[in-house]
Each structure stands twice: as structure tokens, then as C-alpha cells.
Amino acid sequence: MAGSDILGIGTSALLGYQQALQTTSNNISNANTPGYARERVDFATRPGTSTGDYYLGNGVQASGVQRIVSQFVNGQLTNATAANSRYQTYSQYANQVDNLLAKQSAGLQPALQSFYNAVQGVANAPASIPARQELLTQGGDLAGRFNTLYQQFNQIGAQVNARLSSDVNSINSLATQIASLNTQIVAASNNNPTGKPNSLLDQRDAVVNQLAKYVSVNTVSQSDGSINVTIGTGQALVVGSSVTRLGTAAVNGDPSRCLLYTSPSPPDPERYRTPSSACS
Structure with missing residues (x-):
């Protein structure tokens, strides 16, 4: 009987560390997989056997596979991604305006x-x-220069509108994926109440990080x-499986300028003008 118990304890250790080796192999295989979080097998003592006056141990068992992630680090990465994208976009359009106005030869x-x-x-x-x-x-030359600048500023505005519409489509698509x-x-x-779908969690974290390339993001x-x-200053984008989609509409008084609005509520007619070819 004792020999059988000893063999059972040894077998439990082999089985447990077999799962640990499988997890380590999976970590190595996904070392270059974008969004993959390293995993670790957690161990727990198997329930003991009562002998009347005391309990005898029965070895070890794997109690779960844990993702090695830090929510704080993930939050910092998301914030840094959003900030980097914001400053790159600002720099891109600011440089265009600076070149138009400050260029020595044609400014x-x-x-x-x-x-x-x-x-x-x-x-x-x-x-x-x-x-x-x-x-x-x-x-006359100065008036012509102002007219040329006006046309060039309109072209930059059209680029911004096109970028905004494209980014809105990307945000809506990513929000649908998160939901x-x-x-x-x-x-x-x-x-499976005791386990966690690690691959799905990895995918969701990766999509959230992609979303941060378009807008500032907070998750709860x-x-x-x-x-x-939530995005921006606290606008709910995804709540569980529900998505609040974004849209673009022209500003009343300036149909060439596009602003965001949230659907399914229609745009405020006092502020937005729809439809507008500038915001399609």
C-alpha cells in the first residue's frame, strides 16, 4: 500500500511538471507572437488522505495556468501608445502649416x-x-499668396477630414472586436469557472493597444x-458586449470642418450639418 502511495505521489509530480514543460514550450513557441503574454503553471498540494489521527499528503497537482501580466504596465503602455500617436499626428500637420507660413522661399x-x-x-x-x-x-502678389495659402489650408483640412473619417471606421471596428x-x-x-481563457485575454489586450493608436483609452x-x-474624456465606447459607434458630421456654419458624434443618437442639428460630402 505504501509503495502504491509513493508511486502515486511520484506520478502526480511527473504529471504536474509535464504540464509545466508544456507551458514552457508554448512560451518559447510564442516568443515572437505579438500580444502574447508569458504563462506560468501554478501548483497546489493535492488533498491529503485521512488515516484516523492525521492526514497523509498525496503529492502535487497543477491548479491553473497564470498569465504573467501587470495591469499597471499595460495601462502605462496604452497611455504611452495614445500619447505617441497624438504627438506624431500633431507634428505631421503642424509641420505642414509651418512650411506654408515660415518657408523662406515661398512662405x-x-x-x-x-x-x-x-x-x-x-x-x-x-x-x-x-x-x-x-x-x-x-x-497683387500678396493677395495671390493669400489665395494660394487659403487653397493649401483647405487641402490640409480635407486631409484632416479624411483622416478623421478613416480613424472613426477603425475605432468602430476595433470596438466591435473588443465587444x-x-x-x-x-x-x-x-x-470553466476555475480557469481563464488566456489566448482570448491576450487578443483583447492587443486590440485595446491598437485602439490606443487612434484615441486615448481607459479600461475597467x-x-x-x-x-x-472609455475613450477621450470618459465617453463609453464598449460596455460588455455593447458598442457605442462613432460618426462624423459637418459643423453648422463651416461645412468643410468635421466633428465626431456618437450613435445611435443622431447628430445635434444645432451643431452639426448632415449629410456632408466633406465628412463621408
């Missing part, structure tokens, strides 16, 4: 300087026909395994 400053020089020339010699003609010429993963995670957790974990996602 606004050379045209203004030439116009002011012509004004000064007329002030110095009011009766000079060439000075007056130069002022008219420089005034779908929430549903799968809740179902898997209900079917729920007791059923799902997460609620």
Missing part, C-alpha cells in the same frame, strides 16, 4: 516684406509712378471577465 513672410517695402517706397516718394506701380504689383472578445471571454469563464475590468472601455 508668407517674403510676400509681406516685399509689400511693406513697396509701401515704404511710396511713402518716401508719393509722386513716383514706378513706386506706385511697384506697390500695386506687390499688393466580441468580451462575449467569448464571459462564455469561456462561465464554462468587470467581475464576469469583461472590460468596459
Whole structure:
């Protein structure tokens, strides 16, 4: 009997560490898999056998497979991803505006300087026909430069609108993926209350990080395994399996400028004008 118990204890150790080796092999296999979180097998003592006055141990068993993740680090990564994307976008469009206005060869400053020089020339010699003609010429050039800048600023505005519409579509798609993963995670957790669907959790964290490339993100974990996602200043985007979709509409008074709104509520007609080809 003792020999059988000893063999059983040894077998429990072999089986437990066989699962640990399988998990280690899985970690190595997924070392370069984007979004994969390293896993670790947790062990627990098997229930003892009562001998009347005391209990004898029966070895070890695997009690679960734990993802090695830090919610704090994940939150910092999400915030850093959002900040990096925000500053890159700001830099991209700020550089375009800076090049239009401050460029020495074709910016606004050379045209203004030439116009002011012509004004000064007329002030110095009011009766000079060439000075007056130069002022008219420089005034026309300055007006043309302003018109050119206006067209170029409109082109940048169109780029921003197109970028906004594209990003809204991406945000809506990612939000739908998060809601779908929430549903799968809740179902898997209900079917196996003691274990966690690690691969689904990895996928959800990866999608949240992708979402942070478009907008600032905050997540709140729920007791059923799902997460609620808010964006911006606290607008709910995903609540469990429900998604609040985003849309774009033109601003009343400036149909060339697009702003965001949340659906299914229609845009406020006092603020937005729909439809608009600029925001399609």
C-alpha cells in the first residue's frame, strides 16, 4: 500500500511538471507572437488522505495556468501608445502649416516684406509712378499668396477630414472586436469557472493597444471577465458586449470642418450639418 502511495505521489509530480514543460514550450513557441503574454503553471498540494489521527499528503497537482501580466504596465503602455500617436499626428500637420507660413522661399513672410517695402517706397516718394506701380504689383502678389495659402489650408483640412473619417471606421471596428472578445471571454469563464481563457485575454489586450493608436483609452475590468472601455474624456465606447459607434458630421456654419458624434443618437442639428460630402 505504501509503495502504491509513493508511486502515486511520484506520478502526480511527473504529471504536474509535464504540464509545466508544456507551458514552457508554448512560451518559447510564442516568443515572437505579438500580444502574447508569458504563462506560468501554478501548483497546489493535492488533498491529503485521512488515516484516523492525521492526514497523509498525496503529492502535487497543477491548479491553473497564470498569465504573467501587470495591469499597471499595460495601462502605462496604452497611455504611452495614445500619447505617441497624438504627438506624431500633431507634428505631421503642424509641420505642414509651418512650411506654408515660415518657408523662406515661398512662405508668407517674403510676400509681406516685399509689400511693406513697396509701401515704404511710396511713402518716401508719393509722386513716383514706378513706386506706385511697384506697390500695386506687390499688393497683387500678396493677395495671390493669400489665395494660394487659403487653397493649401483647405487641402490640409480635407486631409484632416479624411483622416478623421478613416480613424472613426477603425475605432468602430476595433470596438466591435473588443465587444466580441468580451462575449467569448464571459462564455469561456462561465464554462470553466476555475480557469481563464488566456489566448482570448491576450487578443483583447492587443486590440485595446491598437485602439490606443487612434484615441486615448481607459479600461475597467468587470467581475464576469469583461472590460468596459472609455475613450477621450470618459465617453463609453464598449460596455460588455455593447458598442457605442462613432460618426462624423459637418459643423453648422463651416461645412468643410468635421466633428465626431456618437450613435445611435443622431447628430445635434444645432451643431452639426448632415449629410456632408466633406465628412463621408
